[in-house]
Amino acid sequence: MRPSGRKLDEMRAVSIETGFTKHAEGSALIKMGDTHVLCTATIEDRVPPFIKGSGLGWVTAEYGMLPRATNTRMRREAALGKQGGRTVEIQRLIGRALRAGVDRSALGERQITVDCDVLQADGGTRCASITGGWIALRLAVNKLMKAGDVVSDPLVDPVAAVSCGIYAGQPLLDLDYPEDSEAGVDGNFIMTGSGKLIEIQMSAEGSTYTRDQMNQLMDLAEKGVGELAAIQKSVTA
Amino acid sequence: MRPSGRKLDEMRAVSIETGFTKHAEGSALIKMGDTHVLCTATIEDRVPPFIKGSGLGWVTAEYGMLPRATNTRMRREAALGKQGGRTVEIQRLIGRALRAGVDRSALGERQITVDCDVLQADGGTRCASITGGWIALRLAVNKLMKAGDVVSDPLVDPVAAVSCGIYAGQPLLDLDYPEDSEAGVDGNFIMTGSGKLIEIQMSAEGSTYTRDQMNQLMDLAEKGVGELAAIQKSVTA
Amino acid sequence: MRPSGRKLDEMRAVSIETGFTKHAEGSALIKMGDTHVLCTATIEDRVPPFIKGSGLGWVTAEYGMLPRATNTRMRREAALGKQGGRTVEIQRLIGRALRAGVDRSALGERQITVDCDVLQADGGTRCASITGGWIALRLAVNKLMKAGDVVSDPLVDPVAAVSCGIYAGQPLLDLDYPEDSEAGVDGNFIMTGSGKLIEIQMSAEGSTYTRDQMNQLMDLAEKGVGELAAIQKSVTA
């Protein structure tokens, strides 16, 4: 039995409120159980220097946590004067993940920045950021298409992510914080709605794992991402 | 007529959701019209070095804005590597304002940090932060009193704040962003529920004003803070 | 009786040495008792991006304290790698205050930067910076007018500032450091020579005050600023 009382392959309750803020071209508050992330997508008519004039667009992401999103208060990164290593790693991951699902030529020479800010954390914030970030991105692109600025849909297949891990010898889907902090092995699995792989990160803190275990987690992840992609479609239809 | 259609002495609709996040000892999402600020209060058993051993407590505040809280995206302060001048000024104001309403001896040697993070901005974020921050503080202190850690209530009188300004020659209560950006004179008025003054900041951008005008704005502010204090009491009762 | 032996409404001796440094377009060393601030004004043929092409000028300010301007040595901000919150807050105030007295259209598209560096501190450094900074600004503008670069005088009314506070229940004009550190309530009052208000900041550290007390301090401030404006005129005539 897992601490949360969920079945091994059972995700937390997912709730998504689109349009949570009014200024952003796309926004969503995603709740994976007690993990709540506010995702916004901003469209700008500029691209990074290295693709200027290429006709290609760019999607990038930034990630943050409110100081008291966690059980004990963390120091505010803006006050510390720099983003920590974990933050940098996560926002690079979110950006790569979302770009994998974008036809940058169809998007055209513009940039969309997806901000993922964790209002409350209970494990799996990077996966929730990717899943919710894709929704914000989808809504922003819808606006571009409605306005006729983009003709061919650059988002052909939803991108979603879920964490899985091995806890007390059992493979679990969608770890919450108590499960995650006890899991010897865990991974983040980023896939498309149609089951293609985008990025797998699977690591063992002070331990190792086998290919068999890896395959068990991948099976769980495919189930979870399938469910998430269905939700993504329903809220952005 | 003001752009918002409100009467000269009419505040925006105020809504407060206490307990918006689960980890903080006190939390509230305050909405003043389209200005939404998430306020959390964190209790820690330590005080700044300069009062160690004094038996007195400390209350401090930090302020932030999500990058897309505003109409166009602002760069993330954590990524820029420092808090801007406006941020620093505001969080110092919030801290001073809240401390003015605290009996630091009754609080005892502990620190409460109030984080005010703007999820959506439409003018008056510093005033909303003070009003909402006091609610988070009140809830955190309630917890201390319930646990018997604090015996005598250190918060005798609520602290709230409202902005007023002169727009097209008329004194207005509770400026929203379009009003604020056109007002030649504006001020932030921080008072207690019983009408005592804590801090007045009233300035004219590229202009001047008279004592008469100042008194008109103070009259409006007294009305506004009275209404806010009533709301504060009702949601923390 | 106040610690300084001055009467309640008596300012410290004011002395101003214009032309204290040779490179700046305007400069003055202002002494308010033992508070000594070196103010310089620099004219540059450029403006901030947000007003480029508008035909309007800009006035801005920076503030600093030498490490041993105070009773105990403070760490040098350049060595610490950032300006503290108090510094940022003060220099923004000085800039706003001076701009309120400038006809930016008459100034034309150029920037004047006023640097206020405290050589010795004994309370009231921000007010001395505004009063002395206006003198440096006046001298620099005189140079522009003499050269025919500016035709219509952009500085119609002097800007000066003084602090007042309530000490042992009595309203005092122009607090020195020992008075300031004991005052429960104090304020900075920035006005023009003709008595118009530019900015009022009045706060109570860990306390509150009444509108009556506020009015008493404003009466004192009007007296003080009147005297300062007369001195400003005499040294820049």
Added chain:
Amino acid sequence: MRPSGRKLDEMRAVSIETGFTKHAEGSALIKMGDTHVLCTATIEDRVPPFIKGSGLGWVTAEYGMLPRATNTRMRREAALGKQGGRTVEIQRLIGRALRAGVDRSALGERQITVDCDVLQADGGTRCASITGGWIALRLAVNKLMKAGDVVSDPLVDPVAAVSCGIYAGQPLLDLDYPEDSEAGVDGNFIMTGSGKLIEIQMSAEGSTYTRDQMNQLMDLAEKGVGELAAIQKSVTA
């Protein structure tokens, strides 16, 4: 045919010079073809605060690149004033990877810092850093065991890493820079000498991949890590 002329499952020539610097407790210059990384291990009698008193040791890593390790000169991170996102991500990976192969209880309450500095880069620097870093770590631990400071060997199984990717539809072992920059999918595979998995990171830049492709790369990686582990053993015997 791959650009390098190597067979699909052929690694670059590996050369390792142990004791490359004299001060470090362990050091090695590892060359994977034209990728050259200097790895040093430093033993210190202190541990991070969060494990003080636990009896457990700690292994951490830092990573850097000389400015002209690459084809065009990159700006020096020390001069820029911060480590880039890529650097932070890589050094966290190296630390995690090495810790997975350490019995921290056997190591005892001391810290070993592994510095990996790229003198010349041609793809795969993070994998070379892990493989070479383990050698430096092994040599440092040997010194501790020889001195009797550590009794039971905390390094039971070598840790090594190799990158694999899909290039022109073919799975390749040990990508060099030209191959890496053209590969649509690539991954870093960190394993122990006995074939257990420590961390898999496999991503598609602007693309996706299948589980079949993932398994092909894992097969290649097992071959590569096996060869590297044999070399690690031979040079540290």
Added chain:
Amino acid sequence: MRPSGRKLDEMRAVSIETGFTKHAEGSALIKMGDTHVLCTATIEDRVPPFIKGSGLGWVTAEYGMLPRATNTRMRREAALGKQGGRTVEIQRLIGRALRAGVDRSALGERQITVDCDVLQADGGTRCASITGGWIALRLAVNKLMKAGDVVSDPLVDPVAAVSCGIYAGQPLLDLDYPEDSEAGVDGNFIMTGSGKLIEIQMSAEGSTYTRDQMNQLMDLAEKGVGELAAIQKSVTA
């Protein structure tokens, strides 16, 4: 003929005002012609960690320039967020120079920090800082000796510095800014009042020089430092 009209071996007029600020244990405003530097010495009952418990004292220095000390305004280092390379180099030089004239054992375990802030610059600011800094140091040590905290005088021989250079083929003493910017070779010569050498820095920007030329400049420097040491003694007697 030199631009200044001075003779080849003629220093600028030197004026020194001791006690220029009231808080510092020692202070002096030194004027070498139009170069004006405010020097203060601060005594603290602490030493850097590396000499704690050694019974030895420490003397260190910091250097700064007000933004408009120069002909065109330089950006404020505190606002830029770091001290420039030139600043760092100069303050390290001042500290080394002053320490060379201190018997640190006689000083006892305390630190004296000498702050040298350039109010107006016209060449030779580092030399003026050393000469003036020694005066501030002397006055602070006098205070320690008068109070009986230091018994044996730790400052046996004054430390002073002067710049010399080759301008239009001629060796010149005490370069002002116009001379310095045209000199192909220049040096800073730091000596004691009795003619012993402390530090020589002599460099050629884009050029070279001979031992003969070096000796000519050293002869001039000995003359200049002798005159400065006499002044130092007279103002601190």
Added chain:
Amino acid sequence: MRPSGRKLDEMRAVSIETGFTKHAEGSALIKMGDTHVLCTATIEDRVPPFIKGSGLGWVTAEYGMLPRATNTRMRREAALGKQGGRTVEIQRLIGRALRAGVDRSALGERQITVDCDVLQADGGTRCASITGGWIALRLAVNKLMKAGDVVSDPLVDPVAAVSCGIYAGQPLLDLDYPEDSEAGVDGNFIMTGSGKLIEIQMSAEGSTYTRDQMNQLMDLAEKGVGELAAIQKSVTA
């Protein structure tokens, strides 16, 4: 007898490996005994703003030390977020020294950046950096001349540097770390192969020296630089 067993005027064994890295236009690993510095020269078709359009070239340098180049590990400057004062001082010296030997007009409007990274330190790293840096610069310029981009040789006379000091009353050539840390007086002497002086820095830590002693060290330095220049010529012929 010196600790190293060398004669008073005997340099350490010098070894130079040119072409140590493949990407840089010029590179050399210089070993002065146990001091090992990797020097690379990078050619770029841009110059600093202050000489744009002048037709002149620029040579600049950066310096770094690997964290474990020294006996105890130093913190990585990139992780600390800034270059230390010593680093800044040294890289400015290297740049000045190399520029003194360059005909910037013959070089033409391009910049060469010389990076000097200390892989292992045993005293004299700045001198080794200058000597080795000149070799990297020479090789890079050779490439420009071979390609016909530069016609007239801008490097007419080699630049080399050596440290000398007074140890136990004896003048020594080429101090290693144990000698350097005990020497009361030491200096860095930068000269051209034909014996012209570029920069002399000679200082006494907590002590003084005489002109006679200075001349003894200069004699030693001339001998040392002569030998280094011969080596420089032989390896770049």
